[in-house]
Amino acid sequence: MNPKQEIENQKQFIQKVKEINQGKNKTYAIFTMGCQLNENDSEKMSGMLEEMGYDKVEDLKEADVVVFNTCCVRENAEDKLFGKLGELKKIKEEKGTIIAIGGCMMQEKHITDKIKESYPFVDLLFGTHTLHKIPQDLYEVIVQKQKQEDIMDIDGKVYEGLPIKRESELKASVTIMNGCNNFCSYCIVPYVRGRERSRHPKDIIQEVEALAKKGYKEITLLGQNVNSYLREEREKHIPFETYQNVNSFATLLRAINKIDGIERIRFVSPHPKDFTEDVIEAIRECDKVCKLIHLPLQAGSTSVLKQMNRKYTKEQYLELVEKMKATIPHLTLSTDIIVGFPGETEEDFEETLDVVKKVGYEQVYMFIYSRRVGTPGDKMEHQIPEEIKHERFNRLKELVERNIYETNETYIGTKQRILVEGKSKTNAQMLTGRTDSNKVVVLEGNDEWIGQMLTVEITSQHMWYLKGEKVEK
């Protein structure tokens, strides 16, 4: 079956499950781990489940169907999954909960083996290439009363037209490509998500146009390596259907920038080695593209970067940052950093601190290196002892927090454009919004402002948020 036929086939299973569920008030809950791509996948899972007649509940223990959407980038997610499964065992015995586990972890054989052995009550295992088959798999579980394992190793195709139930009515994520070809030596993603596959420009643009019509204001374009969008097609001369002259990430940004109603465009994650000039120009020229760029550093030492297979040096990274700062007015940066990669010496770690000081990031996502079975990093000598990893992590955290405090101070007295996103979760009298640089701003105001772009003056800073007041432009 080609992808289009496959989706039609799944829609028939959606109808079949819906008929079975009619009038039974069935519910589902999803537990999502990991990155924004996984969150977007969970929205697709929700879309399918809702069309099958399930209503969403937050508490896993209440639901008739529980879906875990797993991540395997770091070890702690595994402990979390097994803990939750342990909690559900008794509940399942009492009320017959259907338990499904999907996502990246399911592409790892040692994990699925462990689940089958230690948690045999799980009904359905599905992988990253079989998400679209949930309706059929669930149907089999319900009707045949048989456990299903639906995991494929081969690279998935691109499936369009799945229903989707989005978390927000204002901000939407749109996956533009799946998979990764980079094989950074610490990272499991290329093994569990397969090779890069770009969606057709037309499908992406039409999805964003439809979102704009529904009132969405902010779009985040997602991919493991967004700036290699359509690269395979260009380099290997693979024909693809062009649309509005889009043939690269830069031209995609330009096309989306033209869509009426959309106010902001963000994207994660680009790879520094692929940050070409045309993308920098597009960011500068497209007024809706936020000037906060997430530029994963991973490590500041050239020798660690080489071991990580990142394909840039410390100097090349810093040059890129300088070029971007010089070209794009009001540019801000965020990054990902791993501490304690095998062989990282004290001097190497200090190079990381040096880059953090030089660049002055708005936000740093910090990770302790986690050995992943099957990656080159796991087999390297000179693994770093846990206490040293933690000690370095804490030193980095201290520097990052000091930087954030100092950066926040520079916001006081400035005017910022914010998108008002809703009521504050901690104080219903207040509203929250975000700046272009993704800082949370809390302000007094009325509910009519929700969904609007406003200018505010920043009056004070509180580490994790700023306070502001609405002013005229």
Ligand code: 5AD
């Ligand atoms: N250990 C720790 N952090 C990791 N990341 C990816 N793999 C690992 C690992 N094995 C981090 C990287 C990446 C982010 C999504 O997760 O910093 O950019």
Ligand code: SF4
């Ligand atoms: Fe992992 Fe590197 Fe690919 Fe990012 S670019 S998903 S860190 S292999």
